Amino acid sequence: MGRTKTVSPLRKFYKWKYSGLIVVPGLMVLILLVWFSYTGTLEFFDGYSCATIFNYISGVDMPKDVISHDELTESQHVHLHELYQGCLDYDRFSEPIKHE
Numbered sequence: 001m002g003r004t005k006t007v008s009p010l011r012k013f014y015k016w017k018y019s020g021l022i023v024v025p026g027l028m029v030l031i032l033l034v035w036f037s038y039t040g041t042l043e044f045f046d047g048y049s050c051a052t053i054f055n056y057i058s059g060v061d062m063p064k065d066v067i068s069h070d071e072l073t074e075s076q077h078v079h080l081h082e083l084y085q086g087c088l089d090y091d092r093f094s095e096p097i098k099h100e
Contacts (some may be wrong), residue, residue, distance in 0.1 A: 043076055050087035057084060 044066070045056060055061050057069055057080070072080065 043079060045080055053084050053087060
């Protein structure tokens, strides 16, 4: 009598039939880990627009729960002023061009 060969589930994965079940969730977990580690290193003012950065430095219209400009650490202060200087360099505070 002939013997019937049974294929183990690991062998099926090895033959690429179900490789998407391994690769796609693995990539999604890797992407999420990278995203959360990146956003965890950002300061609270990294998402501010140039106008909001200007108002924050000036102390205008800032909520009570936000750390004031004077209470920032040295590294936060330097980073904030680098963002502010980028806004100044690219003239982000000027009025937009109005087409008539």
